[in-house]
Amino acid sequence: MNTRTGQRPRTGATAADIQAHYDIGKDFYALWLDPGLTYSCALWDGITGAPGNTDLLAQAQHAKLRYHLDQAGVTAGGRLLDIGCGWGSLLRTAVEEAGVRQAVGLTLSADQDAHVRSLGLAGVDVELQDWRDHETAERYDGIVSIGAFEHFAHQDMSRDERIGAYRAFFARCAGWLPPLGRLSLQTIALTDHAEHDESVPDFFAGEVFPGSALPRLSEIATACEPYFAITRLREDGADYARTLRGWSSRLFQAREEAQLLVGPDAYLRYRTYLRASEIVFMRQASTLYRITLRRWPERRTLAGASGGQSFSQ
Numbered sequence: 558m559n560t561r562t563g564q565r566p567r568t569g570a571t572a573a574d575i576q577a578h579y580d581i582g583k584d585f586y587a588l589w590l591d592p593g594l595t596y597s598c599a600l601w602d603g604i605t606g607a608p609g610n611t612d613l614l615a616q617a618q619h620a621k622l623r624y625h626l627d628q629a630g631v632t633a634g635g636r637l638l639d640i641g642c643g644w645g646s647l648l649r650t651a652v653e654e655a656g657v658r659q660a661v662g663l664t665l666s667a668d669q670d671a672h673v674r675s676l677g678l679a680g681v682d683v684e685l686q687d688w689r690d691h692e693t694a695e696r697y698d699g700i701v702s703i704g705a706f707e708h709f710a711h712q713d714m715s716r717d718e719r720i721g722a723y724r725a726f727f728a729r730c731a732g733w734l735p736p737l738g739r740l741s742l743q744t745i746a747l748t749d750h751a752e753h754d755e756s757v758p759d760f761f762a763g764e765v766f767p768g769s770a771l772p773r774l775s776e777i778a779t780a781c782e783p784y785f786a787i788t789r790l791r792e793d794g795a796d797y798a799r800t801l802r803g804w805s806s807r808l809f810q811a812r813e814e815a816q817l818l819v820g821p822d823a824y825l826r827y828r829t830y831l832r833a834s835e836i837v838f839m840r841q842a843s844t845l846y847r848i849t850l851r852r853w854p855e856r857r858t859l860a861g862a863s864g865g866q867s868f869s870q
């Protein structure tokens with residue numbers, strides 16, 4: 558934060574960038590997301606059938622939420638942080654199904670913040686806050702972040718600058734966890750598999766997700782290394798293609814209502830973005846990673862010839 562101007566140097570999407578996308582309104586998203594309003598790639602293991610079917614989409618989203626709660630290692634009575642909590646589906650699942658005592662969600666979207674508050678869920682606290690400003694007196698037992706990492710750097714940053722921005726994120730997460738505490742992270746990433754057509758990132762950064770940029774796996778690995786071991790990695794790009802197909806077929810089915818709510822231009826922009834994204838995942842020009850990270854234990858140093866041990870962070 559610049560103490561003179563009150564503004565932080567820009568390292569990713571700002572609240573205004575986030576609100577430009579997410580605050581088009583929950584009623585619009587409710588037309589094509591699942592009933593829990595989860596806005597990220599679902600987990601389709603063992604689920605077959607049309608992805609636009611409401612029950613199947615809800616089932617696959619629920620499987621994804623349970624997967625991340627499990628990977629974050631938060632058990633009944635524990636405290637959970639959800640960085641980029643959307644409309645609160647993980648927070649709800651954490652308190653209602655996993656017995657989490659306190660689930661804290663962070664979002665930069667005023668619409669999402671208001672929605673989660675309106676749910677009145679016991680044990681859920683939501684903050685309209687950037688993770689960079691988050692403070693907690695008590696450590697969390699586990700952290701989940703799904704579909705937010707894509708907003709933590711912007712397109713004009715160099716690789717080193719992006720790594721620096723991601724490293725700042727991992728440093729904060731490590732500070733909020735006990736040694737060996739876990740962070741379950743889900744993010745889209747760019748691959749080197751297909752030729753990149755620069756119009757694709759330009760379209761997304763310009764028209765859909767202003768102020769955002771996709772990471773590469775090597776950047777994530779380099780950035781997290783001082784703080785976390787990667788203990789599990791799933792590559793699930795096919796799951797994202799399927800989720801996007803479900804969303805876009807649902808949006809198409811609801812096209813009349815959608816156009817009344819947001820107008821024909823915004824409807825067309827979203828349809829284009831959902832179809833274009835599906836193609837990008839099918840070509841494997843980008844993919845989806847679910848990454849489990851475990852905070853390193855306290856560093857052990859041999860203290861002198863007496864054989865005594867001291868522990869430091």
Ligand SMILES: C[S@@+](CC[C@H](N)C(=O)[O-])C[C@H]1O[C@@H](n2cnc3c(N)ncnc32)[C@H](O)[C@@H]1O
Pocket residue numbers: 569570575579594595596597640641642643644646663664665666669686687688689702703704705708709
């Ligand atoms: C694609 S949505 C995913 C929401 C939710 N995790 C889900 O799966 O439905 C991205 C979320 O990240 C949040 N976000 C982006 N940048 C953030 C930041 N710097 N601090 C806190 N939240 C952020 C947005 O406000 C939004 O809630």
